[in-house]
Amino acid sequence: MTGSFDQRVWAVVARIPAGRLATYGQVAELMGAWGQARQVGWALRRLPLPSPIPWHRVVNAQGRISMSQAREGSDWMQCELLRAEGIPVDGEGRLPLARHRWQGEASAPVHLEQP
């Protein structure tokens, strides 16, 4: 294989532009591991911090930061990093996912039509 699961996850996450968001499931899809969102979470958990990989741009499909005591504060750090990129996060970890959703680079060029 050309790299471990972890490395493939990180490679995808590394492509997420600043100010944009992706979901765990989305990352799994982009790396051809459909339905393995959970494993993507594990891979990010194994990411040594601090890291140049923009791990904070990955949130869950409910548009919230996955909070967990097991993260030992990295969840709150994620909150800070996102706000620093201009993405508002409320006290419950909710954020405007729809507006900041990263489209990957798979979106076919669309020809705009006249209204």
Added chain:
DNA sequence: TAGGTGACGGACC
């Protein structure tokens, strides 16, 4: 070895 637990997601109620 079996069973419980998650940085998940989608269906249902």
Added chain:
DNA sequence: CGGTCCGCCACCT
């Protein structure tokens, strides 16, 4: 909205 269930699969008892 929120809560439960189930499928998913790597980790950890």
